[in-house]
Amino acid sequence: MLNAPQRPLSSRLATFGVAYVHLSLLLAVACGHTTPSELPDAPAGDGFTFVGEAAAPCPLSPSQCQNDWPTTGTITQWTSSERFGDRVHERTAWLYRPPGTGGQPLPLLIVLHGGNGNGASMFARRFDELAGGQGVSWRRATTTCTFSYPDGFEDASGKPCLGDVVSYAGAEPFALLFPDGVESSSTNIPGARHWEDGRTPSPGQLTDDAVRDDVGFIAHLVDRAITQPDSVDAERIYLDGWSNGGMMTARVLCEREQPGRNPLRAIAGAVIGIAGIPANLYDGTAGRITCPRIGTTPPAMYVQVGRGIATPDCEPFPCTTPSTDGDGIMPFGAPGEQHRVASPDRGFVQSVPDTIALLRGLLAAGYGADASAAQTMIGTHTVQRTTTFGGDAVELRVLVTEGGAHQTAGTRGEFASEPRQWQFLAGFRRSATGVVRRAGSSVTGTY
Numbered sequence: 345m346l347n348a349p350q351r352p353l354s355s356r357l358a359t360f361g362v363a364y365v366h367l368s369l370l371l372a373v374a375c376g377h378t379t380p381s382e383l384p385d386a387p388a389g390d391g392f393t394f395v396g397e398a399a400a401p402c403p404l405s406p407s408q409c410q411n412d413w414p415t416t417g418t419i420t421q422w423t424s425s426e427r428f429g430d431r432v433h434e435r436t437a438w439l440y441r442p443p444g445t446g447g448q449p450l451p452l453l454i455v456l457h458g459g460n461g462n463g464a465s466m467f468a469r470r471f472d473e474l475a476g477g478q479g480v481s482w483r484r485a486t487t488t489c490t491f492s493y494p495d496g497f498e499d500a501s502g503k504p505c506l507g508d509v510v511s512y513a514g515a516e517p518f519a520l521l522f523p524d525g526v527e528s529s530s531t532n533i534p535g536a537r538h539w540e541d542g543r544t545p546s547p548g549q550l551t552d553d554a555v556r557d558d559v560g561f562i563a564h565l566v567d568r569a570i571t572q573p574d575s576v577d578a579e580r581i582y583l584d585g586w587s588n589g590g591m592m593t594a595r596v597l598c599e600r601e602q603p604g605r606n607p608l609r610a611i612a613g614a615v616i617g618i619a620g621i622p623a624n625l626y627d628g629t630a631g632r633i634t635c636p637r638i639g640t641t642p643p644a645m646y647v648q649v650g651r652g653i654a655t656p657d658c659e660p661f662p663c664t665t666p667s668t669d670g671d672g673i674m675p676f677g678a679p680g681e682q683h684r685v686a687s688p689d690r691g692f693v694q695s696v697p698d699t700i701a702l703l704r705g706l707l708a709a710g711y712g713a714d715a716s717a718a719q720t721m722i723g724t725h726t727v728q729r730t731t732t733f734g735g736d737a738v739e740l741r742v743l744v745t746e747g748g749a750h751q752t753a754g755t756r757g758e759f760a761s762e763p764r765q766w767q768f769l770a771g772f773r774r775s776a777t778g779v780v781r782r783a784g785s786s787v788t789g790t791y
Contacts, residue, residue, distance in 0.1 A: 392435070392564040395423040400438075403464050403535070412468040417442045417476055422521075424564060428556050435561055437523040438463045442476035444517075451518040451580035451770065452569055454562070456525075456589030459547060460536040463522035470762045474514035474787065483507035484790065485723060485757035492756065493653070493672070493749035512763045512789030516770070519576060523565060525588075526556045530688075541591035542598075542622040543691045544630045552630070558592060559599050559608075567607040582769040583614045583643075587674075587750070590619025594699070597642065597706075598625050598635035612779050613644040613769035617761070618674055618750050620649070620699040623682045623692040635702060638709040641778030645703050646741045646768045648761065649696050650748020651676035656686040673750035700742055707733045707740055711778065723758030738779045741768055763791035 400421040402409035413419075418441045426433040441450065453475075455466050473480045485491045489505040490498065499505045525537035528548030538548030540558040549555050562583070570578040585593035593616050600608035621635065628634030655670030656663055668683050670676045675683035677695030685693055711734030719729045726745040732738070743764075748754040755761055770786035772779050 391427055392560065393425045394564075394568055395425055397422050397439070403462075404467075408465070408468065412465075414440060414467060414472045414476075417472070422565070422568070424561075424568075426556060426561060428554075431555060433526055433556055435524070435526075435564075436463070437521055437565055438467075440467075440472055440475065440520040440522075442472075442517045442519075445519075447574045449574055449577040451516075451582070452521060452576045453518055453582045453584060453766065453769065454521045454523065454565065456523065456539060456562075456583070456585035456592050457537070458586050458590075459538045459588035460528065460531060460533050461588075462535045462537045463524040465535070466522040470760070471520055471766070474762060474766055475518050475520055477514045477517065479511050479513045479789070480760075480763075481509055481511045482760050483757060484510045484759075487724070490724075490756070491753065491758075492747055493751070493753050496753075497757065507757050510790035512760060512787055512791040514763075514766070515785045515788050518580075518766075518770075521565060521569065523562065525558065539585075539588050539592035540595075541588055542595045542625045542632050543591070544624060545690060547588060559596055559605065562592075562596055563605050563607045566610055570607065570610060578610060579773040579775070580612055580770075581610050581774075583611050584617070584765060584769070585615065585619070586617040587619055590616045591622055593617075594619065594621045594635075595625060597645070597703075599633060600642075601636070601639050602633065609641075610774060611643045612774040613646070613772045615646045615648070615765050615769065616699075617648050617765075618650065618671060618754060620674065620677075620693045620696045621702060623694045626682075626694040626698065626702070637702070637705055639706050641710050641774075642706045643774075644738045644740070644769070644772040644779055645707065646743075646765060647696075647700060647703070648743045648745075648754075648765070649674065649676065650745045650750065650754045651696075652746040653749060655683075657683045659684055659690060661686065661688045671748055671750040671754060676744075696744075700740075704731060704740055707731075707738060710734075711738050723756070725756050726758055734778070737781060738772065739768075760791040763787045763789075767791070 397420050402413040420439050422437040424435040426435050470480050485507045497505050525539045528536040544552045569576045624630045624632040625635045650671035653672045654667040657668040668675050673686045677683050679697045681695045682692045715732045717731045729742045731740045767787045773782045
């Protein structure tokens, strides 16, 4: 599913657009759970070879390049070769370093695009401005001017209005890496790519069989980043994914302890955006590894989803009934439920409550029982629940927006996603014994 880009207003005000496209998820049936020692080796490809790093022109449309491509800092394209059985894939990723950072080691944020998207399109989001300390203005909903999909900002009488203009800025530099999934064969959308997130059929492909090793690719990128001298702070590597990319983040979390995935253990924090765990990973079906219920020192975790919108739970696509609670594309569901996702691809997703319970269990097993839990409101539509583990060393933060759609507007204008996610992630680092909190401000302003 494509992660809807943020479209600029005058002076690049971050708006809450109404465009979105579809996500697909996977088939699953229940089966018994296993412990990590019982799990088979990860179904890795034949290996990755780093080819090189070089400057490359903006590959997007002229308007996207003009509006979204950074004009400061350094952008290079990483190229690797992947051999997966009889297939050979050229794998690419876009690295951004903000201006004035020279060769100093920087925290690294890896951001995974949604289905039908690509890494370069992620520059439409506001992570590069955060990384470079630039001020970002956006419109925030108020008590008299609220936002809902698909109507946008409206006052109590239903008339159009404009939210308050507020701004934020990054308080420390960091590097960005936007990897590309494999090019899709199931769509004719230019530049469309998907991640092998555990679904069947293989996302973006016309087969149930895996056609690449995307967990291995991300591990390869992390390994490349931390083995380069004076470029990346190896204690501060973070993973952030949206939609199909959020599914992929969940898969990385499930497989980070598997043989051959050692670099993934460096990840200190992870974001699962507008997504739940694929049902195949939850149950270990369709040949997938069952996401373990126990593990060792997992990263701090942040989940952001919407609900309260009738979401198709049917096939074939496009169908509208029956429906379930969700964000219009991604089902929310209830404990013990699996639902289809409104998408051209077949498949099921485990409910968001089950996803959260699984992540909470991983953290409790890794760091000790729940230390504390707190619930607050962001605006009037978003519930934020925070659970800490290991004597407040690590955290699970979950944001659920009532009426939050599967798109940029999913926040209903009450908060800005990118700075909240970065503020959370930057609050942790990985030590020799596990993830721990760190001091210092990473974002200033209103977000």
